[in-house]
Amino acid sequence: MTALLPDIACQSTHLPVPLDWVGMQGIAVPLLIASERVAAFADAGVSLDDAEVRGIHMSRLYLALEALAETELSPVLLRDTLGQFLESHALLSRQASLTLRFELMLRRPALVSPLRGWKRYACEIHARREGDELTLDLHLALPYSSTCPCSAALARQLVQERFDLDFAGRALRAGEVRAWLGSPQGMVATPHSQRSEAQLRLRLDPAATEFPFNALIDHTEAALGTAVQTAVKRADEQAFALANGQNLMFCEDAARRLHRALMAREEVTGFEVRVVHAESLHAHDAVAVSRWRRA
Incomplete structure (x- = not known):
């Protein structure tokens, strides 16, 4: 005959405190x-x-x-x-x-x-x-x-300043501006x-x-x-x-x-x-x- 196994968890505790979890x-x-x-x-x-x-x-x-x-x-x-x-x-x-x-x-x-x-x-x-x-x-x-919106605004300002520096006092054609925008000078700063x-x-x-x-x-x-x-x-x-x-x-x-x-x-x-x-x-x-x- 197999003896019943003890279930210690069911015993009473000597510290009766409820637990949250x-x-x-x-x-x-x-x-x-x-x-x-x-x-x-x-x-x-x-x-x-x-x-x-x-x-x-x-x-x-x-x-x-x-x-x-x-x-x-x-x-x-x-x-x-x-x-x-x-x-x-x-x-x-x-x-x-x-x-x-x-x-x-x-x-x-x-x-x-x-x-x-x-x-x-x-x-x-x-x-x-x-x-x-x-x-x-x-x-x-x-x-x-x-x-970052702030860095984007600051980068745009630097691009504008570089544009003014490169084309000050010049009459421009659309193709020339487009080529500049696609060049490293046109991307002088990034956000x-x-x-x-x-x-x-x-x-x-x-x-x-x-x-x-x-x-x-x-x-x-x-x-x-x-x-x-x-x-x-x-x-x-x-x-x-x-x-x-x-x-x-x-x-x-x-x-x-x-x-x-x-x-x-x-x-x-x-x-x-x-x-x-x-x-x-x-x-x-x-x-x-x-x-x-x-x-």
């Missing part, structure tokens, strides 16, 4: 997104509200994560998974939470040519459930390019640009039936106008230069563009936008933050 972090889990397997890491846990109980049943949380590998990732799936967390800890826990970290790989087209390439987006999903109430937060990081990042923390409507990854990324990249590229030809590089010239942005401008764009999304009920411009002029970053919550 107990669980595991960094669990390797595969997710199913758009019918493709995506490698992810999960943090899974519950509150330990019964102060007399020594520990939770971590293996029950781990086993509940199996559903993530077999079912398309959705708010409904996360609600059910968190429900299993709570059911397996009845009388012990009132809250359950799950965080998923992964990289979303999207194939993006070039601006002009028929080329396409893969771009990665760092994603996090934070789900929390208490009773029937579900809270969903989606974090996205979007890389883009930003050209400075830098790779930048928009860090989006979005509160999603818990009634949503899916995670709109592609729609949100397309919408926010369109608002910025200067998403970084993948595979390009010279025509694409020229189009990218044009896009930067037509979308001169301080970090404040980028934050306001994203603020307005995200307010228009019905599935977004609140957000924090943080834009970081990794300055090419300075040794520090320029940062702007904007927050909003639907009334």
Whole structure:
């Protein structure tokens, strides 16, 4: 006869203090997104509200994560998974939470040519459930390019001064001016640009039936106008230069563009936008933050 194995976690503790969160972090889990397997890491846990109980049943949380590998990732799936967390800890826990970290790989087209390439987006999903109430937060990081409006104005002034120096007192023909503009003298100064990042923390409507990854990324990249590229030809590089010239942005401008764009999304009920411009002029970053919550 096999003796019953001791369950030390169920014993009473000599320090009766409730705990806000107990669980595991960094669990390797595969997710199913758009019918493709995506490698992810999960943090899974519950509150330990019964102060007399020594520990939770971590293996029950781990086993509940199996559903993530077999079912398309959705708010409904996360609600059910968190429900299993709570059911397996009845009388012990009132809250359950799950965080998923992964990289979303999207194939993006070039601006002009028929080329396409893969771009990665760092994603996090934070789900929390208490009773029937579900809270969903989606974090996205979007890389883009930003050209400083101030440096653009200063560069234009230097071009004007060089033009005055080269053509002072002369009557000019259009062809001569065009040739000068295409010469090194006509490009005496250029604005400075830098790779930048928009860090989006979005509160999603818990009634949503899916995670709109592609729609949100397309919408926010369109608002910025200067998403970084993948595979390009010279025509694409020229189009990218044009896009930067037509979308001169301080970090404040980028934050306001994203603020307005995200307010228009019905599935977004609140957000924090943080834009970081990794300055090419300075040794520090320029940062702007904007927050909003639907009334």
